[in-house]
Amino acid sequence: GEDVEQSLFLSVREGDSSVINCTYTDSSSTYLYWYKQEPGAGLQLLTYIFSNMDMKQDQRLTVLLNKKDKHLSLRIADTQTGDSAIYFCAELGGGADGLTFGKGTHLIIQP
Amino acid sequence: GAVVSQHPSWVICKSGTSVKIECRSLDFQATTMFWYRQFPKQSLMLMATSNEGSKATYEQGVEKDKFLINHASLTLSTLTVTSAHPEDSSFYICSASRGGVYNEQFFGPGTRLTVL
Numbered sequence: 385g386e387d388v389e390q391s392l393f394l395s396v397r398e399g400d401s402s403v404i405n406c407t408y409t410d411s412s413s414t415y416l417y418w419y420k421q422e423p424g425a426g427l428q429l430l431t432y433i434f435s436n437m438d439m440k441q442d443q444r445l446t447v448l449l450n451k452k453d454k455h456l457s458l459r460i461a462d463t464q465t466g467d468s469a470i471y472f473c474a475e476l477g478g479g480a481d482g483l484t485f486g487k488g489t490h491l492i493i494q495p
Numbered sequence: 496g497a498v499v500s501q502h503p504s505w506v507i508c509k510s511g512t513s514v515k516i517e518c519r520s521l522d523f524q525a526t527t528m529f530w531y532r533q534f535p536k537q538s539l540m541l542m543a544t545s546n547e548g549s550k551a552t553y554e555q556g557v558e559k560d561k562f563l564i565n566h567a568s569l570t571l572s573t574l575t576v577t578s579a580h581p582e583d584s585s586f587y588i589c590s591a592s593r594g595g596v597y598n599e600q601f602f603g604p605g606t607r608l609t610v611l
Contacts, residue, residue: 427531427541427590485602 390473390486397494402460404489406473409454416449418458419472421488427472430458460491468493498522499591501603508579509611516574516606518589524569525591530562533586533605542587545572579610 387409396402408416414435419427433440433447433456440447446459456475460467470488498521508514518528530542530551543564545551551564561583563575572591576583588605 427529429540 388473388475388484388486390471390489392487393490393492395492395494396463398463398465400463402458402463402467402491404458404460404471404473404491406456406458406486407454408456408473408475408484410475410484411454413454413475415476416447416456417472417474417476418445418447418456419474419485421470421472423469430471463491463493465493465495467491497593497601499525499589499601499603501587501589501606503606504604505607505609507609507611510580511578513575513577514579514608516576516587516589516608518572518574518591518603520570520591520593520601523591523593525572525593526569527592528566528572529590529592530564530572530574531588531590533588542574576608579608581610584608584610 389407391405394402394404415432417432418430420430421427431440431442431445431447433449435451438449444461448457456473458471468491470490472488473486475484500519500521502517506514526547528545532540532542541554542557542562543551543553545564545566547566547569553559561577563577566572572589574587586605586607588603590602
Protein backbone atom coordinates (compact mmCIF):
# COMPACT_ATOMS: atom_id res chain seq x y z
CA GLY A 385 0.00 0.00 0.00
CA GLU A 386 0.94 3.63 -0.08
CA ASP A 387 3.38 4.93 2.47
CA VAL A 388 4.40 8.42 3.52
CA GLU A 389 7.49 8.95 5.64
CA GLN A 390 8.63 11.96 7.63
CA SER A 391 11.23 12.65 10.26
CA LEU A 392 9.65 12.86 13.69
CA PHE A 393 11.48 15.97 14.93
CA LEU A 394 13.13 19.10 13.58
CA SER A 395 14.74 21.73 15.75
CA VAL A 396 15.62 25.17 14.39
CA ARG A 397 16.58 28.55 15.78
CA GLU A 398 14.14 31.41 15.62
CA GLY A 399 14.74 33.42 12.47
CA ASP A 400 16.33 30.53 10.56
CA SER A 401 14.65 28.61 7.77
CA SER A 402 12.99 25.28 8.52
CA VAL A 403 12.94 22.53 5.94
CA ILE A 404 10.61 19.62 6.58
CA ASN A 405 11.03 16.63 4.31
CA CYS A 406 8.66 13.90 3.23
CA THR A 407 8.94 10.87 1.00
CA TYR A 408 6.10 8.87 -0.47
CA THR A 409 5.75 5.70 -2.46
CA ASP A 410 2.64 6.15 -4.58
CA SER A 411 3.80 7.04 -8.08
CA SER A 412 0.25 7.94 -9.09
CA SER A 413 -0.12 10.69 -6.48
CA THR A 414 -2.09 13.61 -7.86
CA TYR A 415 -1.97 16.11 -5.00
CA LEU A 416 0.42 16.48 -2.11
CA TYR A 417 -0.40 18.45 0.99
CA TRP A 418 1.14 20.00 4.03
CA TYR A 419 -1.02 20.26 7.13
CA LYS A 420 -0.21 22.02 10.37
CA GLN A 421 -1.42 20.92 13.76
CA GLU A 422 -1.03 23.30 16.66
CA PRO A 423 -1.28 21.96 20.23
CA GLY A 424 -4.81 20.90 21.05
CA ALA A 425 -6.14 21.73 17.60
CA GLY A 426 -7.14 19.76 14.54
CA LEU A 427 -5.32 19.74 11.28
CA GLN A 428 -5.29 22.87 9.20
CA LEU A 429 -4.31 22.81 5.56
CA LEU A 430 -1.20 24.92 4.97
CA THR A 431 -0.60 24.44 1.30
CA TYR A 432 -0.75 21.87 -1.44
CA ILE A 433 0.90 21.19 -4.75
CA PHE A 434 -0.24 19.45 -7.89
CA SER A 435 1.92 16.55 -8.92
CA ASN A 436 2.79 18.21 -12.23
CA MET A 437 4.39 21.17 -10.45
CA ASP A 438 7.93 21.42 -9.14
CA MET A 439 7.55 24.34 -6.79
CA LYS A 440 4.96 26.46 -5.15
CA GLN A 441 5.56 29.54 -3.05
CA ASP A 442 3.12 31.18 -0.70
CA GLN A 443 4.52 33.98 1.45
CA ARG A 444 6.98 32.35 3.87
CA LEU A 445 6.19 28.86 2.62
CA THR A 446 7.94 27.15 -0.26
CA VAL A 447 6.99 23.66 -1.37
CA LEU A 448 9.38 21.67 -3.53
CA LEU A 449 8.37 18.46 -5.28
CA ASN A 450 10.77 16.00 -6.85
CA LYS A 451 8.43 13.57 -8.49
CA LYS A 452 11.20 11.34 -9.78
CA ASP A 453 12.50 10.75 -6.26
CA LYS A 454 9.02 11.00 -4.70
CA HIS A 455 10.31 13.66 -2.34
CA LEU A 456 8.35 16.61 -1.01
CA SER A 457 9.67 19.38 1.18
CA LEU A 458 8.24 22.37 3.00
CA ARG A 459 10.48 25.33 3.68
CA ILE A 460 9.41 27.92 6.21
CA ALA A 461 11.42 31.11 5.95
CA ASP A 462 12.21 33.23 9.01
CA THR A 463 10.80 30.66 11.43
CA GLN A 464 8.91 32.16 14.35
CA THR A 465 7.76 30.75 17.67
CA GLY A 466 4.23 30.62 16.28
CA ASP A 467 5.41 28.10 13.73
CA SER A 468 5.95 25.55 16.48
CA ALA A 469 3.58 22.72 15.60
CA ILE A 470 3.36 19.30 14.05
CA TYR A 471 3.52 19.30 10.26
CA PHE A 472 1.88 16.47 8.34
CA CYS A 473 2.66 15.54 4.79
CA ALA A 474 -0.19 13.83 2.92
CA GLU A 475 -0.72 12.51 -0.55
CA LEU A 476 -3.77 11.83 -2.65
CA GLY A 477 -3.39 8.79 -4.84
CA GLY A 478 -4.42 8.66 -8.45
CA GLY A 479 -7.06 5.99 -8.09
CA ALA A 480 -8.33 6.53 -4.59
CA ASP A 481 -9.94 9.50 -2.96
CA GLY A 482 -8.58 9.00 0.52
CA LEU A 483 -5.50 10.73 1.84
CA THR A 484 -2.44 8.96 3.10
CA PHE A 485 -0.75 10.91 5.85
CA GLY A 486 2.75 10.77 7.26
CA LYS A 487 3.10 10.57 11.01
CA GLY A 488 4.00 14.22 11.35
CA THR A 489 7.16 16.21 12.05
CA HIS A 490 7.40 18.11 15.31
CA LEU A 491 8.96 21.50 14.60
CA ILE A 492 10.72 22.83 17.68
CA ILE A 493 11.82 26.44 17.77
CA GLN A 494 14.84 27.43 19.82
CA PRO A 495 15.12 31.02 20.99
CA GLY B 496 0.81 1.37 19.51
CA ALA B 497 -1.54 4.32 18.99
CA VAL B 498 -4.04 2.62 16.71
CA VAL B 499 -7.31 4.25 15.75
CA SER B 500 -10.11 2.25 14.19
CA GLN B 501 -13.30 3.29 12.48
CA HIS B 502 -16.46 1.33 11.93
CA PRO B 503 -17.89 0.77 9.48
CA SER B 504 -15.25 1.16 6.80
CA TRP B 505 -17.97 1.77 4.28
CA VAL B 506 -21.74 2.19 4.37
CA ILE B 507 -24.48 2.68 1.82
CA CYS B 508 -27.79 4.07 2.97
CA LYS B 509 -31.02 5.46 1.62
CA SER B 510 -31.74 9.17 1.58
CA GLY B 511 -33.45 10.30 4.77
CA THR B 512 -31.93 7.69 7.06
CA SER B 513 -29.34 8.28 9.76
CA VAL B 514 -25.91 6.71 9.87
CA LYS B 515 -23.58 6.35 12.83
CA ILE B 516 -19.83 6.10 12.44
CA GLU B 517 -17.64 5.00 15.33
CA CYS B 518 -14.08 6.05 16.03
CA ARG B 519 -12.10 4.14 18.62
CA SER B 520 -8.63 4.52 20.04
CA LEU B 521 -7.63 0.92 20.59
CA ASP B 522 -4.58 1.14 22.82
CA PHE B 523 -4.60 4.60 24.32
CA GLN B 524 -6.94 7.08 25.89
CA ALA B 525 -7.84 9.93 23.60
CA THR B 526 -8.43 13.23 25.28
CA THR B 527 -9.48 14.78 22.00
CA MET B 528 -10.92 13.35 18.82
CA PHE B 529 -11.31 15.11 15.50
CA TRP B 530 -13.67 14.46 12.64
CA TYR B 531 -12.70 15.26 9.08
CA ARG B 532 -14.52 15.08 5.81
CA GLN B 533 -12.95 14.58 2.44
CA PHE B 534 -14.75 15.17 -0.80
CA PRO B 535 -13.60 13.19 -3.84
CA LYS B 536 -10.27 14.41 -5.14
CA GLN B 537 -10.11 17.11 -2.52
CA SER B 538 -8.26 17.68 0.67
CA LEU B 539 -9.29 16.84 4.17
CA MET B 540 -11.47 19.39 5.93
CA LEU B 541 -11.88 19.54 9.67
CA MET B 542 -15.52 19.25 10.73
CA ALA B 543 -15.37 19.29 14.49
CA THR B 544 -13.25 18.76 17.56
CA SER B 545 -14.58 16.76 20.46
CA ASN B 546 -13.30 16.40 23.99
CA GLU B 547 -14.45 13.58 26.20
CA GLY B 548 -17.48 14.53 28.25
CA SER B 549 -18.13 17.89 26.62
CA LYS B 550 -19.88 19.22 23.57
CA ALA B 551 -18.08 19.16 20.27
CA THR B 552 -16.72 22.34 18.73
CA TYR B 553 -17.82 22.62 15.13
CA GLU B 554 -15.99 24.40 12.37
CA GLN B 555 -17.70 27.21 10.56
CA GLY B 556 -20.18 25.99 8.01
CA VAL B 557 -20.69 22.56 9.59
CA GLU B 558 -24.27 21.95 10.69
CA LYS B 559 -24.38 20.79 14.29
CA ASP B 560 -27.85 19.26 13.96
CA LYS B 561 -26.83 17.43 10.83
CA PHE B 562 -23.61 15.94 12.13
CA LEU B 563 -24.07 14.84 15.71
CA ILE B 564 -20.89 14.06 17.58
CA ASN B 565 -20.74 12.20 20.84
CA HIS B 566 -17.55 11.60 22.77
CA ALA B 567 -18.80 9.55 25.67
CA SER B 568 -15.55 7.92 26.71
CA LEU B 569 -11.83 8.35 26.33
CA THR B 570 -11.73 5.66 23.66
CA LEU B 571 -14.87 6.23 21.64
CA SER B 572 -16.35 9.04 19.61
CA THR B 573 -19.30 8.73 17.27
CA LEU B 574 -20.44 10.80 14.34
CA THR B 575 -24.08 10.48 13.34
CA VAL B 576 -25.13 11.84 9.99
CA THR B 577 -28.81 12.57 10.45
CA SER B 578 -31.36 12.49 7.64
CA ALA B 579 -28.62 11.78 5.16
CA HIS B 580 -28.84 13.07 1.62
CA PRO B 581 -26.74 12.31 -1.45
CA GLU B 582 -24.67 15.46 -0.91
CA ASP B 583 -23.52 13.97 2.41
CA SER B 584 -21.78 11.20 0.51
CA SER B 585 -18.14 11.52 1.38
CA PHE B 586 -15.15 10.00 3.09
CA TYR B 587 -15.16 10.66 6.84
CA ILE B 588 -11.94 10.34 8.81
CA CYS B 589 -11.45 10.59 12.53
CA SER B 590 -8.28 11.15 14.45
CA ALA B 591 -7.46 10.86 18.12
CA SER B 592 -5.00 12.70 20.28
CA ARG B 593 -3.70 11.53 23.63
CA GLY B 594 -2.37 14.86 24.71
CA GLY B 595 1.10 15.09 26.19
CA VAL B 596 3.92 17.42 25.27
CA TYR B 597 3.63 17.02 21.54
CA ASN B 598 -0.07 16.11 21.30
CA GLU B 599 0.37 13.69 18.43
CA GLN B 600 -2.69 12.92 16.36
CA PHE B 601 -3.40 9.43 15.06
CA PHE B 602 -5.74 8.87 12.18
CA GLY B 603 -8.37 6.24 11.60
CA PRO B 604 -8.62 4.56 8.20
CA GLY B 605 -11.77 6.44 7.22
CA THR B 606 -15.39 5.56 6.45
CA ARG B 607 -16.85 5.82 2.98
CA LEU B 608 -20.48 6.96 3.14
CA THR B 609 -22.66 6.69 0.06
CA VAL B 610 -26.20 8.00 0.24
CA LEU B 611 -28.54 6.85 -2.49
